[in-house]
Amino acid sequence: MSKIPYRFYLSEDQMPKQWYNLRADMPEQPDPMLNPATLKPLSEEDLYPIFCKELAHQEMDSKTAYIDIPEEIQEMYRIYRPSPLIRAYNLEKELGTPAKIYYKFEGNNTSGSHKLNSAIAQAYYAKKQGLTSLTTETGAGQWGTALSEACAYFKIPLTVYMVKCSYNQKPYRKAVMQTFDADVIPSPSDTTEVGRKILADDPDTTGSLGCAISEAVEKATTTEGCRYVLGSVLNQVLLHQSIIGLEAKSAMEILGEYPDIVIGCAGGGSNLGGLIAPFMRDKLVDKKNIRFIAVEPASCPSLTRGKYAYDFCDTGRVTPMARMYTLGCGFIPSANHAGGLRYHGMSPILSKLYHDGYMEAVAYEQTKVFEAAKLFARVETILPAPESSHAIRAAVDEALKCKESGEEKTILFGLTGTGYFDMTAYSAYNEGKMTDYIPTDEDLRKAFDMLPKID
């Protein structure tokens, strides 16, 4: 191709027909999930009461490298995919860098983020198994929105437990889910035993993600034909999100490009895991020289300051335990506007790769992140989500290093979503009212003390 275009789209024929399961090519596997009662590794069957069978299978399958994407899922992907691979010519010019910057933009769908890629798969397999309803929890609302879209499409009823303070503060998010016919319930609620108990103890509580998870899981396990679905952290979610990296790699190949550095923001790790998957394969199998950078908020630094240990996946301590980088499931991150990056742990796959030295991590304070977000919005005309802006910040800094060194590196980062529903955060930044919060060593020590004693 003579000149690289600003935006490049694969044709429909060029879209991936299989997901890529990075575990199949990892030199060492992540440690198995444990049953919290027996401390024994979980079997696929152990997961059947919570997840539908095919997803339980995907969760445990570390052998199959390429998994066919069912035609029905491909069909829904085609409505909003392929997502564009964008050459950030304007950002490069603004920075005066010799680096070539690319980003894969996942925000061009109504859910506003990459979450839809896995929501579709999870709704489809549930429908195929003949399940009659699904439950989930949502905090900021992006996952709930994505799943509502997918469930409306496959005509499977959905109940979303939405953390009460978000329910009240983000009526627009709630309205989007309701437009897709989801039943949105403020959590804690009187629809579950755990909810009623929490309300009895504290009628004025505004809820928490941990409580919402507990309610959703209870509803799933006590309702005939119902299962629970989750939007990040899990192996199955990273598998579905590999569509991001597969598309990005195909597009770059057609353009005659290949990244030296791949950057993504990391909360639970689903977008980063999906973006890097096929490139990480190149590093692990073909020994390609390529850097991977996970970017997290300084207020919730699970990789950069967490422990690699077994922990619960939820604050309510009802889920299986996974070995991962964690701040402790009792860690409460201080206020941060990147709601999607406030998770205490990190995907076990990414944790293992980081632990084994295949990936780097960096943490930024939010004011530095919003500074980059504003610059990006002005020159690239996309208003980025606060979460995604962490990746922008790191990409800008790597490009500025290239400016100093004169190196023409090729940088690829993931732009996971748009900031339309995060304008309170932008307002705070615009008005100079945004502050930074970093946990002290003492804060972390206290949280680590609460970790289950397994290792």
Added chain:
Amino acid sequence: MSKIPYRFYLSEDQMPKQWYNLRADMPEQPDPMLNPATLKPLSEEDLYPIFCKELAHQEMDSKTAYIDIPEEIQEMYRIYRPSPLIRAYNLEKELGTPAKIYYKFEGNNTSGSHKLNSAIAQAYYAKKQGLTSLTTETGAGQWGTALSEACAYFKIPLTVYMVKCSYNQKPYRKAVMQTFDADVIPSPSDTTEVGRKILADDPDTTGSLGCAISEAVEKATTTEGCRYVLGSVLNQVLLHQSIIGLEAKSAMEILGEYPDIVIGCAGGGSNLGGLIAPFMRDKLVDKKNIRFIAVEPASCPSLTRGKYAYDFCDTGRVTPMARMYTLGCGFIPSANHAGGLRYHGMSPILSKLYHDGYMEAVAYEQTKVFEAAKLFARVETILPAPESSHAIRAAVDEALKCKESGEEKTILFGLTGTGYFDMTAYSAYNEGKMTDYIPTDEDLRKAFDMLPKID
């Protein structure tokens, strides 16, 4: 092409390099704008105090059919264009229609609508002329957002007069504009004479679009190096928006398709005028058999129930007069959630085409519109703006007619934007609280009585 893809994008090379000026091919021209003081036709020079020179020229030029898009504008277009032409396979299946439905989706940019196409052109020409600032007004905020993006990109300061009730009710919209460094002022304000006068009369007023226009125009004409820009109705705006139709036509040609019916929502007319331009040329010049349908809200039915008459373009009666379909510049539409379709008049170009029988018009009540919007969101996964949903409603009804008659017509409609900032409206619909308002004949008669006596 063997199978039409769900989404089709032109390549960067295939993007239009010229806008198309439909007036050059119209058998009869729209009547000239009049100076309200002298009632004489305006000259290009008369517009210089308000518009920058190139835009004043484009406003008056009815001869040049194709106008080169400056390279700098093409460059910004390339950041978010081409927009996709989408085959609504799922909507077709849901309706069980033999019709083929296509839509051109303009919502995939941060402004959330087609408005950016003209904002870029207007900001560029102002910068090129050496102007040092721009002003505009905004109601719902889409135009203000688009212009803020364009002005940030071309680095020209912008003041936006935002109707005070919107300023207070839509803090997120305001925050987006501020993120792009626009100075957003609630109108009426004490920054202009007209604003101070209105405030002195009624300190508690929540403002109106007419008042905001008056303030923006005063600011432009009393500030050195400042001009006023407008996002719809004007000939120049329809010219810039022709990029929509040109892209759509090229894409359909590549796919071996051509529309039998082209449908768009119509407020001031900029998106509809842009979408239909090259197809209307085919009808006017090549005598192609093609139908055009303008869709408006029943609450503000300028084409279907208005008069074809000279009227002011603003409620404040400070602008030139244009001959157009109008409900009278004193007409106050009752509450309607499609904020972009509440204009009392209609683009003079479209008015003339409708008057001469080249275009049809239809009006819908908003509950019927939201019914179609929800259906569309579920099967096509895009949450449409209420304005755009008027076009969806009409496209659905034409497709259902095809189902009855068995005709395999090809329908193309314009999906101008997303509904992220309109969730209050969706909530009202979801909760069954949305009602319909249709002006009575008596309401219209009163408004018509206020029309200037010219004809």
